[in-house]
Amino acid sequence: MKKQLIAVSALAVVAVQFAWVETSMSHGDVQPQAVDTEGLEPLPEEIAMENPYRLAGGEQYELAKTIGASAYNSNCARCHGLEAISGGIAPDLRMLEDGEFGDEWYMERVRKGYSQNGAYKMPPFESILSQEAMWAIRSYTENQPRPE
Ligand code: HEC
Secondary structure: HHHHHHHHHHHHHHHHHHHHHHHHHHHHOOOOOOOOOOOOOOOOOOOOOHHHHHHHHHHHHHHHHHHHHEEEEEEEHHHHHHHHHHOOOOOOOOHHOOOOHHHHHHHHHHHOOOEEEEEEEEEEOOOOOHHHHHHHHHHHOOOOOOOO
């Protein structure tokens, strides 16, 4: 009898887990996406103050923009808009300042997210995205043409 009960409750736990996975899957955009940054120069642990791929220029910067475009689409677009054109839910990232000042602000927000009254309006990405992926996204958004 006791064994049966345990088996039944174990089943219930599994069922709940499945239900949870299913709901979170059906809202697929809730799942943060891992980003493959192969080919980009690996960065030291310390967070750079300025976009290292822009500083490197050339092929590294071009690759960063490409990787950044897909990383942006799977992690940021649902709030900040497709092609970094904001629909109004969250700020338009094309409007961030150029250069080091914009970089610093960008990194702070992406790593820490933003919460208001204890609720996250933007999740922190520091344990989700690598520093390489974060700078790749910055490389993409800073090259999206600004509105006229
Ligand atoms: C759940 C929605 C959501 C997601 C996902 C999201 N953001 Fe945000 N983000 C926001 C909101 C809301 C703000 C405005 C916070 C504020 O008032 O400063 C914001 C602010 C920012 C800012 C500061 C903009 C400014 O003009 O001050 C940056 C930079 C930023 N987000 C980058 C990103 C990046 C990069 C990603 C993807 C890796 C991302 N966000 C994913 C909602 C989101």
